Amino acid sequence: MGSTSAHGHEGLGRRNLVKRSAALGLIAVPTMGFLSACATGGGGDENKTDKPKGEVTEKNPLGVKEGAPLEAFIFKGGLGDQYAKDAEADYKTTYKADVKHTGTQAVGPKLTPRFSGGNPPDVIDNSGADHLDMNRLSSQGQLQDLKELLDAPSMDDPAKKIRDVIHPSTLEKGKHGDKVDVLYYAFTVYGTWYSQKLLADKGWAYPKSFEEMIKLCGEIKKDGIAPWTYPGKYPYYVHFNLFAQIAKIGGLESWIAIDNLEPNAWTSNDAVKQTVEFYEELAAKKYFLAGTEGMTHIQSQTAWTKNNAVFIPNGSWLENEAAPTTPKDFGMAVGALFDGSSADKMPQGTLRGEPSEPYIVAAKGKNPRGGMELLRIMLSKKHAQNFATKVKSLTCVMDATEGMTLSPGLSSASNAFKAAGTNLINLQLQEWYPALTDQKIGGLTGQLLTGDLKAADWIKKTQAEADKVARDSSIAKFKRTS
Incomplete structure (x- = not known):
């Protein structure tokens, strides 16, 4: 999906494993999903980032402990994962720490047992068809509240906080309840x-x-x-x-x-x-x-x-x-x-x-501060421009590509984005209820496009599927006002 996203369906052959993982309640079912599913407000101690902690300084505002290992789990689909490795290299140099990197198209199946077992990796690009259900993880207190990251100074201008240099819709889309615990890195x-x-x-x-x-x-x-x-x-x-x-x-x-x-x-x-x-x-x-x-x-x-x-x-x-x-x-x-x-x-x-490519930091990982710091590094102009060059896509960092020579598709997307001004549409249905949009409505859309279903029937059946989700008390719901 998405996303980021929807661009990594190579994992769809793993249906049986995904079904078993879904039974544990961590994967958005039934995986043909763009990004993620549904939640309630998180509780627990997910905001306590007291392990491990280093000295807070101007250059280390999040108090990352030097030498503490970091583990990154990155979705390797249409965007690849080299851009993340490049940021990890800077982290490794700065904090003299080992960084374990895994690139995969099966984020959910590989990480479901690790979240269940209490030993998730520190930072995860939770994208592709086999993604984790972030809404459920949030409601379980498994996702790190990113307030400290958002309030930290940006790498390029310490006078500006991270929240000031990223597109406002990134903050809105990353919310579960009142807290932002997902950082959508790309802008699609x-x-x-x-x-x-x-x-x-x-x-x-x-x-x-x-x-x-x-x-x-x-x-x-x-x-x-x-x-x-x-x-x-x-x-x-x-x-x-x-x-x-x-x-x-x-x-x-x-x-x-x-x-x-x-x-x-x-x-x-x-x-x-x-x-x-x-x-x-x-x-x-x-x-x-x-x-x-x-x-x-x-x-x-x-x-x-x-x-x-x-x-x-x-x-x-x-x-x-x-x-x-x-x-x-x-x-x-x-x-x-x-x-x-x-x-x-x-x-x-x-x-x-809208924002895409959802990054999460595991609240119960070994090094959540390191996970947030890796994201801070990725949100620098250096790495936002590296992302644009390597994967021909925009990031959530505003104006990061100014002055760059862009590839044809990215140049066209950038021009369309500028021309739209404030007339930008940001949707949540596919994020909040991917089983509804991608499986149920997706099946109806498939029939519509082959001529096997009339428009009136598509509308009627889509409404019925949405009503089923609305009535299902096992699915946590969200509301948006704007």
Whole structure:
């Protein structure tokens, strides 16, 4: 997912192990998840970081103990893990400490027994399909409150706290109740991706509305190319755009009702109807690449980079993940959300852009202060720029890429982000209830896109699935107001 994210489904073959782990209650079920699940306020002693502790100084504001070993567990998916190793190298030099690094695509299955046994690693990039259920961990007091980190001086300007140099939505998204205990390191731009070269060569313009898109798809199909592809094995990728379109057309308030699992939030919303009917029309007119319904994310991306399809829904990790098959002159670019009509609540250029790649520090790890300090190092401009260079993605550090020469996809994402201004959409449903969005609604979306389910039935069934979650007292709930 996400995320960061949704870009690491190689772990999906581990279903049986995941099911067993889910029984322990630490993994978000049933794993085709973008980032994470659901919680209540944490209790216990998770805020006490008294083991081990060094002297607090200007250069060591978190009081990291020199020589204390650090263990980092990093999701190794579409973004790789070299960027984390680079930050770990600086930590190792500064604190003369051993750093044990594990790169994996099965964070949940590997760490569930360790959290249960009371010996989790210190810092974890909890991303990919097999992620831990952070909401549950938070409610169990397993996640370190990151207040000390957020109040610590930034590496580049000690006059500024960490909380002042990162995008405000990072703080909002990382909250469980009143505390921030998740640090979303990346900033992902979602949208409809395309090749600038292909559009230019064919004389096509990126459509601004549903109507323009449907019209262009007809032209594209006549030209012998498929208009769209998507990962049919993981149809929730389409939600990256579909959900955001609902918010763009109906306004964020109408989406917040959906995030909050309010009754009739799907069925009484005209923006839902308009958006889902758009996807129904794409399916009815056979505007998806033949065979798409059986493709993984990598297969659909490869078909797209080979120009077998013009558009693909995805997040900005795409450029790095698809790099092996992307031609040099492809001109990867991302387009903003489409207009539904002149009555849309949010303007042309509105974008879904939000924090992703969730880092957590284990409150019951051996060195939580070291875990927070590694994050402080990663939040320096040096490492934010290293991340942009290595993985072609933005971080949550504001203005970190100013003056850099960016790759085509990242440059396009950065420009779209700037053009959107305050018209940014940030969604929580996929974070809070991934089993609902990725499995239940995802299954319905898969049927919608193959033409096996009508829009009206998708809406009715989606509402029923949301209502089931709302009624399930075993699932902790969250509310958002903005």
